[in-house]
Amino acid sequence: MRPRERFTAGAPNDLRGLTAALRRYLEHLGVRGYRPSGMATAERYIREFIGWADERGVTHPQQVTRPVLERYQRWLYHYRKKDGAPLSVSSQRCKLVPLRGFFRWLTKAAEIPANPAADLELPRKIKRLPRTVLTAEEAERVMAGVELETPVGLRDRTMLELLYATGIRRHEIARLELGDIEAERGVMLIREGKGGKDRLLPVGERALYWVSEYLERGRPLLSWNAEDKTLFLGAEGKPLSALWLSTRMAQRVDAAGIGKRGGCHLWRHTMATLMLEGGADLRFIQAMLGHAELSTTQIYTQVAIRQLQAVHAMTHPGAKRRARSAQTVEDAATSHPDAPNAAEALLQTLAREAEQEADEDAGGGVAADA
Secondary structure (H helix, E strand, O other): OOHHHHHOOOOOOHHHOHHHHHHHHHHHHHHOOOOHHHHHHHHHHHHHHHHHHHOOOOOOHHHOOHHHHHHHHHHHHHOEOOOOOEOOHHHHHHHHHHHHHHHHHHHHOOOOOOOOOOOOOOOOOOOOOOOOOOOHHHHHHHHHOOOOOOHHHHHHHHHHHHHHHHOOOHHHHHOOEHHHEEOOOOEEEEOOOHHHOOEEEEOOHHHHHHHHHHHHHHHHHHOOOOOOOEOOEOOOOOEOOHHHHHHHHHHHHHHOOOOOOOOHHHHHHHHHHHHHHOOOOHHHHHHHHOOOOHHHHHHHOOOOHHHHHHHHHHHOOOOOOOOOOHHHHHHHHHOOOOHHHHHHHHOOOOOHHHHHHHHHHOOOOOOOOO
C-alpha cells in the first residue's frame, strides 16, 4: 500500500489515534534535541486539544480538519476561567501554536494527507511597552530592603544583584550551578539559555561580592545534598522553580514601596534600559541579553524614554513655560544628532520578551512549532 492510500483504506485504529500520534511526535522532538521543558509544554497543550476533540467524536488525526481547528479556536476565545475572566490573547496563542507544529509533522510523516493547521490564523500579538522600569535609585532601594540576617535573605539579595548586573532570564538564574561563576575572571556562564545556546557574560565586582557572601554565609545553611551543584537553593535545600523566582522577586519589589511591580523580567528591562541610557552600544546589550538578532534588542531597549525627554525639553518650543530663542533650539537640536532615530525607535513597541514571559506564566514557553 502506498503511503497516501492508507488515509482512505479502512477505519482508523488505535495506533493511528491522536494520543498515539502525540507520543510519536514527542519522540520526534526528543530525537531532534528539544529540551524537556519545551516538550512538556507542547504535550500539555496538544493533550488539551485532544481532550476537547475527543468530547466531540474527533479521535484520529485524519478527522481533524481546518473547520475543526477553527471551532477549537472559537471555543478558546469564548472560554471563561473560574473567575469569569476570558483567556488572554497570549494564552490563546500558547494553546494553538503547538498544534501547528504537531499537524505539520503529521503531514511530513505522511500520517495525514494535508496539514489542516497550515493556514490557521493565530490571534494577533498585542505588543506593549513594559509597564515599569526601575531607575537606578529604585533598584538600590529594593535591594537595600532585603534582610541579610538569614540565609534566605542573603540568597535573595544575591539573586537581585545578579539580575540587576546581567539581566539574565529567570530560568537562567534558576539553572545556575556553582561552577558557572568565575570570580577571578569576572564572568558567568549561561548554559543552554533561550534556544539552547550558551553565552559568557561579565559580572561586576559588586555582584561578585554578594555571590561570595552567599556562598560563605548563606548557601551552606541551605544545602543538605553535597552532590547538588545548583547555586541558589530554597529553604528546604532544593532548586528553585523559575515561576516561583518571579513571584519572590515581585514580593521584594513590592516590599520596597516604590509603587512599581514586576518580577525577574523587570530587572532585565532595567538592566537593558540603564545600559542604553548610559551610552552602551546596542550590540553589547544584544550580547548581554542573548538575542540572536540585533533587531530584537532594538525593540527591547526602546524604553529609554529619559533620553527622548531630554531632547524634547531642549528642542520643543512648547516643552517649557518660558519661550526660548531660536538659537537655543537650534543649538540643542544640533547637539543631539541621534534624536530623530531615538524618537523613531521609541515609537516602536517593546514587549516581545515580556509577552513571552506572560505566556509562560499562563503555561507557555512553547517550543513545539517545529
